[in-house]
Amino acid sequence: MANPPVIIWKDEVERLLRYRELIPRLEVALGKFSWRDSAELIQPVRTTVPLQKHDGFMGLMPAYMENDGVLSTKFVCFYKREDGSTLPATQATVVLLDPEYGNVKVMDGEVITDMRTAAVSAISAKLLMRPGAEVLAILGTGRQALSHYNVFMEMFSFKEVRVWKTPVSGPVTACVSVEEAVRGADVIVTVTRCTEPVLFGQWVKAGAHVAAVGACRPNWRELDDVLMKEAVVYADSREGAMAESGDIILSGAEVFAELGDVINGTKPAHREKTTVFKSLGMGVQDAVSAKLVFDQWKARHSQL
Ligand SMILES: NC(=O)C1=CN([C@@H]2O[C@H](COP(=O)(O)OP(=O)(O)OC[C@H]3O[C@@H](n4cnc5c(N)ncnc54)[C@H](O)[C@@H]3O)[C@@H](O)[C@H]2O)C=CC1
Numbered sequence: 001m002a003n004p005p006v007i008i009w010k011d012e013v014e015r016l017l018r019y020r021e022l023i024p025r026l027e028v029a030l031g032k033f034s035w036r037d038s039a040e041l042i043q044p045v046r047t048t049v050p051l052q053k054h055d056g057f058m059g060l061m062p063a064y065m066e067n068d069g070v071l072s073t074k075f076v077c078f079y080k081r082e083d084g085s086t087l088p089a090t091q092a093t094v095v096l097l098d099p100e101y102g103n104v105k106v107m108d109g110e111v112i113t114d115m116r117t118a119a120v121s122a123i124s125a126k127l128l129m130r131p132g133a134e135v136l137a138i139l140g141t142g143r144q145a146l147s148h149y150n151v152f153m154e155m156f157s158f159k160e161v162r163v164w165k166t167p168v169s170g171p172v173t174a175c176v177s178v179e180e181a182v183r184g185a186d187v188i189v190t191v192t193r194c195t196e197p198v199l200f201g202q203w204v205k206a207g208a209h210v211a212a213v214g215a216c217r218p219n220w221r222e223l224d225d226v227l228m229k230e231a232v233v234y235a236d237s238r239e240g241a242m243a244e245s246g247d248i249i250l251s252g253a254e255v256f257a258e259l260g261d262v263i264n265g266t267k268p269a270h271r272e273k274t275t276v277f278k279s280l281g282m283g284v285q286d287a288v289s290a291k292l293v294f295d296q297w298k299a300r301h302s303q304l
């Protein structure tokens with residue numbers, strides 16, 4: 001049955017999406033993904049189209065969860081911006097489809113991208129940081145830095161939060177160098193647009209957990225070889241990491257496990273060791289976020 005398309009704008013997505021509802025759904029989706037059961041979940045590695053003239057890429061990120069009736073794709077453009085550029089690194093739109101009829105709901109993908117990425121990093125910290133972690137360092141000050149700050153504050157109680165280079169509003173310590181921000185930190189989040197290593201293993205405390213979110217092309221880096229080789233490396237998707245992560249491909253580091261493997265109990269969480277979670281982003285993370293937004297939207301609109 002053909003239904004007219006629904007459009008959900010950014011301010012509404014912002015009102016409807018909440019970490020407390022999003023995080024459990026993402027954990028279930030990460031676990032389902034790692035079982036590799038195509039009757040449950042299909043999600044190919046994203047297709048990227050280079051936008052050479054603009055120093056960027058368009059990514060197409062489909063996912064289908066048959067038993068949950070969730071079908072979606074995100075269109076995301078991301079750019080290799082110069083430091084200091086005021087233009088955003090990413091722009092995104094999510095299309096949620098009815099799997100039976102193909103009817104579409106189109107929604108802003110900025111808030112979904114910011115929140116689901118930060119939520120998955122927070123899940124990685126929940127699983128992999130050492131007990132009693134006190135100091136969080138965030139490298140980067142863009143949109144992802146803010147969403148990571150928000151969800152880490154909601155989920156954990158760090159004694160100190162350090163930010164490089166300028167502070168997010170709130171009780172944080174602004175640091176003038178990466179070294180100052182990360183020395184002694186228990187958890188480090190890298191959310192920069194840099195394409196060369198910015199975080200060096202020699203500064204990272206043994207046993208720290210690093211959630212590495214930027215550097216999503218095979219020749220872009222955020223972390224150096226020392227850190228990549230010393231750490232136990234986890235990823236959201238093994239295939240995604242092998243295809244897209246410069247930190248993994250160029251360092252020759254092995255992906256030990258996916259977060260979903262840890263959630264499923266098929267691989268251990270090495271909390272006692274230095275760990276890196278390499279985040280590339282997955283279509284299924286957008287799919288469950290978009291479904292949550294649409295379900296909330298429908299519930300509100302049926303009451304009007
Ligand atoms: N893994 C995932 O699922 C996702 C990853 N990303 C990536 O996360 C990163 C941050 O994204 P946004 O916060 O949206 O970007 P943004 O443009 O809002 O902020 C980027 C930050 O990086 C800093 N920066 C830029 N060039 C730098 C350099 N050479 N050295 C150090 N810092 C530099 C900027 O000052 C800014 O603080 C990007 O690399 C983006 O591609 C974004 C969305 C999802």
Ligand SMILES: O=C(O)C1=NCCCC1
Nearest residue numbers: 076078090216280281282
């Ligand atoms: O998963 C995403 O969304 C993105 N990942 C890497 C960079 C752009 C957006």
